[in-house]
Amino acid sequence: MSAPAPLAGMRVVDYSHFLAGPYLSRCLAGMGADVIKVERPTGGDAGRHHPYFVGDQSGFFLQQNMGKRGICVDVKKPAGMEFVRELVSEADVFVENYRPGALARLGLGYHALARLNPRLVYCSLSAYGHTGPRSAKAGFGLIAEAMSGAMAQLGIPGEPPPLLRIPIADMYAGIHGVAAVCAALLRRATSGKGQHIDLALYDCMVSMHDYAIQCFTLSGGAVLPQQVGYDLPDSTVYGVFPAKDGYLVVAAQVDDAWRRLARLIGGEELAADTRFHTAAGRNAHREEALRRVKEWTSAQASVTACIAALEAIDVPCAPVQRIDEMLADPQITARGMMIEQEHPTLGPIRLPNLPFHFSNYRPEPMRVAPGLGEHNAEIAAELGYSSTEIAAMTREGVLYQAEPAQSEQAKAAQGGTS
Template sequence: MTAQPPLAGIKVVDYSHFLAGPYLSRCLAGMGAQVIKVERPTIGDAGRTHPYFIGDESGFFLQQNMGKKGICVDVKKPAGMAMIRKLVEDADVFVENYRPGALTRLGLGYDDLKRINPRLVYCSLSAYGHTGPKSAKAGFGLIAEAMSGAMAQLGVPGNPPPLLRIPIADMYAGIHGVAAVCAALLGRANSGKGQHIDLALYDCMVSMHDYAIQCFTLSDGEELPEQVGYDLPTSTVYGVFPAKDGHLVVAAQVDDAWKRLARLIGGEALAADQRFHSSAGRNRHREEALGLIKAWTLAQPSASACIAALEAIDVPCAPVQRIDEVLADPQIEARGMVMEQDHPTLGKIRLPNLPFRFSGHSPSPMGIAPRLGEHNAEVARSLGYSDDEIAAMAEDGVLYQQPART
């Protein structure tokens, strides 16, 4: 394997906070980019105050900001703004996720920074994007999930839609940002020029619809996807089923898989029943088909017994796992999806890994997320500041550093 990661030599200024932006820049760091996280005195990234906490450390912040250098600069002071502008001079990427216009008013908008560095790829993430009637509105992932039509399809008919306990909109926008940044860097190799990437959480959620929008538009508004509960009415059998000790999912919506499943749960008679031999037929007789499967799963001694029987006939299925079961899964261990870090005060900590795998590069362990202002002096020196100048900026409040870990 080669020693160089794919983004080695790429310098990223991470001026983002909380989740979508920090996740984007964490991914870039995981692929080898040098990421310098910029925070404000004396609070820093709002993610530092987000649970789960161990001591005074936020697990949320540790996860989304590993592998980065951290500086804490007061950009409202002229010397602080000068330092950020110097940082941008040779940067490749600038990431921000503030409300549109906020950084322009500060003097760090795209037009401001491209004058300093025309090769800069400037990536903005926001709730609604930088154009349109809602662009000035504040928003979080929850807002985009609700607005997008995705939430309206979740849950049991007649009940309020549930919250997804994973931040789909933020993470999806973040990973779209990774793709867009890499594409812009590739384009820059030909044009020599950077550009502004404008990503909206709302747009990203709407783009995720694989069925609902086409269903509505191609039916001239006749079909409006709504809450369906525990299965998909248009893809029988594809859903969640109860067992005596838990739940499992079964994906037997394909004709051949259904026939194998039918033979298992109802013998040759059910396997030969022509009513269920096509997707349209299974959908028409959905309740009967689902009832037969539920009766079978509940008659088995356990969810694992159901899964063993289904896997034996090559019907796709899986247990609905809790997080403790996920962490104990040998597949997750084999893929290295939970990483271990040596934290200077917490000892060994375990956090989710990134899913990227490259045949030509074996990633090295990522560094612990920085304390607030931890790398002020190191980064300032790399920009040409003397130790005396750095000390003066700290004395003047331009630079702030949280006390060292003890």
């Protein structure tokens, strides 16, 4: 029998939108927390309007908000603000990612909510954090990626840096938020008090550097990492190589791996060439080493043939997979990295899973992301509101629930029977 979820019994108020905050709270939901997503009438989270769309449903929103319950409340109405305060008074965690100061002006800042609930762990995510000369500026993950020095190292020398096409800054800040929230909850268990967590996307991107900053600071500014294209000049051979039908990556920067690779691609003559026997030597003769590897990969029948030959001599390598190839990978299936859910209007949908695996806890199937205001009545009742009060709040626009959308299949079926 599975043990209780790691965060079972924790209630999280998700007052965030778009990505970093919703990803953080989705992770908490995946660990068993009761996450209540709070949205505004009538558009809700901006993520609802972000592609990819199936009908009028956003896959972006469905992925980042699965496992949560949802309410839609107008906090500009006194009754709406009181509703949210009631919700927070019983919560363990509050997550927000608005510009610093915005929620304080609304009456939902940390100090106001901590007076209401001293045990509250309040996690703020923003572009630049709540202190410093840039703190009031708006920003997205793209801004942090550009500012951090990471983007300047991407791509071909002399060409504009490319976009990563995955939201590194948002997701990295979100997972740092998960760690910080869990640490604050652990501390609360002994202190009895919550605290404010201030996370900046910019800070998170700077903290991710594992090499470039040291190069610059420890060299006294003499070494400034630049764009390097398809490999790492200080880690030869470590990069992307062409084959007849695609690309693969090879990681033979370690001495023993290089010797095995050299013997494969150039026989005993190359394996015995002392110029390449050390990392410094390979880096000094980088162009020749890369040329020899490229000539070999390009001469093979396919990426698959390259991989088979390299794996046979224990040289780390992998194909550069497209999304369809990754989804067909049996490793992804074995690790349960795709979830199939039954959406009320779309039918079966497949979305990425979270990467957590616990030895004594089997996650329950995660609920589909909530419709706008879907759980208003349910959560209001849990807070002690009567059915009469709930009906009045709905009628007065304090609580808002969007009409459930119909799938194209359902509309077609109705059209065929009318």
